[in-house]
Amino acid sequence: MNANDEPVIGSNVTMGKGVVIEPGVVIGDDxxxxxxAVIKRDTIIGKGVQIGDLVVLGKMPAGNNKMAMKPAQELRPLIIGDGVKIGAHVVIYRGVMIEQDVLIGDLASIRERVAIGKSSIIGRAVTVEPKTVIGNRVTIQTASxxxxxxxxxxxxxxxxxxSTSNDKYMGCGNYKHQGPIIxxxxxxxNxxxxxxxxxxxxxAxxxxxxxxxxxxxxxxxVVGNPARPIHKKQERS
Amino acid sequence: MNANDEPVIGSNVTMGKGVVIEPGVVIGDDxxxxxxAVIKRDTIIGKGVQIGDLVVLGKMPAGNNKMAMKPAQELRPLIIGDGVKIGAHVVIYRGVMIEQDVLIGDLASIRERVAIGKSSIIGRAVTVEPKTVIGNRVTIQTASxxxxxxxxxxxxxxxxxxSTSNDKYMGCGNYKHQGPIIxxxxxxxNxxxxxxxxxxxxxAxxxxxxxxxxxxxxxxxVVGNPARPIHKKQERS
Amino acid sequence: MNANDEPVIGSNVTMGKGVVIEPGVVIGDDxxxxxxAVIKRDTIIGKGVQIGDLVVLGKMPAGNNKMAMKPAQELRPLIIGDGVKIGAHVVIYRGVMIEQDVLIGDLASIRERVAIGKSSIIGRAVTVEPKTVIGNRVTIQTASxxxxxxxxxxxxxxxxxxSTSNDKYMGCGNYKHQGPIIxxxxxxxNxxxxxxxxxxxxxAxxxxxxxxxxxxxxxxxVVGNPARPIHKKQERS
Structure with missing residues (x-):
């Protein structure tokens, strides 16, 4: 570990018991x-961020033989904007960009190559897969x-x-995955x-x-299975 | 921290490695x-309670600019009745009352201002939102x-x-939320x-x-989407 | 604790901060x-296994008065095959057999008396109940x-x-439970x-x-609620 890898920690930072700060981490003031909490290497944390107990931030993706994963070294560090609040037991991967004032609930997990815009809410136990882009002031409620x-x-x-899906052939095809666009x-x-x-x-x-x-x-x-349009006057009251 | 804030711990209490007991906590015998495990301040734990690894008990709610949260100091402490069993990775907030012999599965989370009656089961990975009242001998199965x-x-x-919901206008209205009544x-x-x-x-x-x-x-x-009544003789076998 | 209960740890094993290794654990090379991480007693871990932060492996089942649980001592130890990868915050019970090269995502939990065949994927936040058998090269995606x-x-x-279920009478009958067979x-x-x-x-x-x-x-x-067969030519595109 060279000198550049030493964590940089701002002023007025409070830490609970047993916090792990890996090399290269940068933590802002307040x-x-x-x-x-486990803060993995190179993670960048903005000012005034609140981080709950027992979180894992900046995790490297693993993989098995079925999945060709990008080498971790290609991923940028996890970046957490000013004023973000992160609940307990949250897992966020390396390669995620979280803008300011985002709220992330307990037990949520967010995979690599995801961007989340400012003031959005990621509810408790929400899971977000890789390569998804979430805008500003979005609300994703619990367990979605x-x-x-x-x-x-x-x-x-x-x-x-x-629930959303991106794989029309359910694991059987050799083609590009595409998730919904909202x-x-x-x-x-719900x-x-x-x-x-x-x-x-x-x-809509x-x-x-x-x-x-x-x-x-x-x-x-739209309502039903499969979903069909309804006229305004038929809207459920 | 004054003398009254020191934790009070009963007899025959066993603790794992690295347990955090914050000020004001009261723990019963056995x-x-x-x-x-992280036991936040003022939490009251009854006799014979079993608490799993890596839990967070008595968490204070956070919030962001979208949500006007009650100040934490208005919440009563988390109270856990005699004989309650709590799994691993559970998160329970301050302001919750759990009566005796309740079972709470791994990875469940329960927000503030919730009451759970005696001998009820809150399954693994269940999430409970604020201000909900759950009776006695209720079973809520996994991931609800x-x-x-x-x-x-x-x-x-x-x-x-x-899945349940409480917000008819999905974040667009300024009105009272109301969840289902069962x-x-x-x-x-399921x-x-x-x-x-x-x-x-x-x-029903x-x-x-x-x-x-x-x-x-x-x-x-009732069955279907939307749900409609069925006659007894048509019941699915 | 007698001599036979001492953990056996292979060569080239790396451990994070504060890892708990209970008596009787056996850990392979690499x-x-x-x-x-909390590794409960008697757990057997194969070669080249990767285990994430804050996991609980080899947990004993608890229970309450509603559920007659088998005494824990009847359960075999948790066995984890060579090359298995386990995410963060995972909970796996005693009495589980995981074959080689299985991938288990973050926040998943697996109850006792479960077997998982080689190279299968158990996604993030998946919950598996007791006494279920999962074959080889199975994929179970996130939050199922x-x-x-x-x-x-x-x-x-x-x-x-x-979602799956095994209880036709929803807690009201005294009969054998049977989950789906796939x-x-x-x-x-999804x-x-x-x-x-x-x-x-x-x-199918x-x-x-x-x-x-x-x-x-x-x-x-099949599609719909209730599900009905469709002809190939009517398949959704």
Missing amino acids: VSIGHY YITSDMVIEDEVFIGPCC KRRARIG NAALLPGVIIGEE VVGAGAVVTKDVANEQT | VSIGHY YITSDMVIEDEVFIGPCC KRRARIG NAALLPGVIIGEE VVGAGAVVTKDVANEQT | VSIGHY YITSDMVIEDEVFIGPCC KRRARIG NAALLPGVIIGEE VVGAGAVVTKDVANEQT
Whole structure:
């Protein structure tokens, strides 16, 4: 370990018991870190960040023979913006960029090559797969699943327990994966399922429990399995 | 820290490695606490409680600019009744009351202002939101999601992966949230989704995968998306 | 503790900070173990295994008055095959057999009396209940729920957020539980729900969000709630 690898820690940083700070970590001023937090090498933490107990930040991806993983050294460090709040038992990988004032709930996990825009909320127990882009002021509620290769634009609202997928042939094809694209201010009800590659239009509404197999137009509301449009006057009250 | 803030620990208490006991904690006799458990300030733990490894008990809520959170000092301490068993990696907030003989599975998390009645089971990876009341002898199976402002009466059975919601306008309105109300001995099948404010009657049955958009009468069985009543003779065998 | 109970640790084993190794543990060569990992008594870990931070391996089951649990001493130790990779915050119980080259994602949990065949993938936040058998080269994607008493044959693919159940009477009957049986190379779409005891035939396909209430024939594709067969030409594109 050379001198450049020594952690740099700002002023007024508080740490719980047994915190692990690996080489190359940079921590801003006024940060608080919970007990037994593990901050992996090179992670960059902004000012005023609050980090819960028992988290793992900056994890390197593993893989097995089925999956060709990019070598970890190609991933940029995990970057956490000013004012971000991170719950307990959270796991965030190397190669993630989290902008300022994001809130990440307990037991959430976020894989590599993900970007999260400012003031967004990633709820408790949410899982985010690699290579997904999440905009500003997005809300993803508890226990929703965000697959890889998704785009979630600004101010989207995703209710609890929603599910998404990116693999039309369920592990059988040799082709590009594509997750859903959710346009600006669309809203997704709880336990909805979005199929690979569907586009949810701006300000569209997907009802609770809907199974979305086709694109949804801007401002359209869909419900059911498979999801179909409803007229405004038939909207559930 | 004044003298009153020193933890009070009963007799025959066993603790794993690196346990953190913050000021003001009270622990009854015959309690066992796993490795690296974090017991936050003022938490009260009854007799014979079993606590797993790597838990966080008595966590203070955080919040961001989108959410007006009550100041933590208004919350009562977490109270855990006699004989409760808590799994590994569990997170329970300050302001929760857990009655005797409750079982809480691994990786579950329970937010503030929740009450759980005696001998109930909160399964693995279940998430419970704030201000929900759960009765006695309730079973909530693995990975179900219990939203805020719910009432779950005695002896209700909720299968695995159920989803609930409390926000009819999905983040767009300025109004009171209301979660579902599940009456005594009702049973909910796996992966069912309950919409905001629906009332599930006593001894009613919600089929697996049902999307419940309207109230369900006492003893009624509903299935489908949207959920509709079925006659007894048509019941799935 | 007698001499036979002392842990046996191979060569070239690396351990993070604060690792707990209980008596009777056996660790093979070239193993890496993350920070604050807890390895419970008698656990057997093969060569080249990678273990993440903050895991609990070899946990004894607890129980409450509702559940008659087998005494822990009847369970065999947890056995982890060569080359297995285990993520952060994973919980695996005593009485589990994991064959070589299995990958287990972060925040997954696996109960007792489960067997997992070689090169299978257990995704992040997946929960597996007791007494289930999982074959070789199976993929279970993120956040799926695998109930007890299931059989999952070789090369099955289960998408994210799938749900299964084993209890037809939802806690009201005194009878044998039976989870679904998923035959070789069947594929299950995201957020599908499988009812107790259904048999999914070889190479069958269950669509995303389907609620499967009856058996599915070999090579058949089913979609909807309740799930019904579709002809090939009607397959969703």
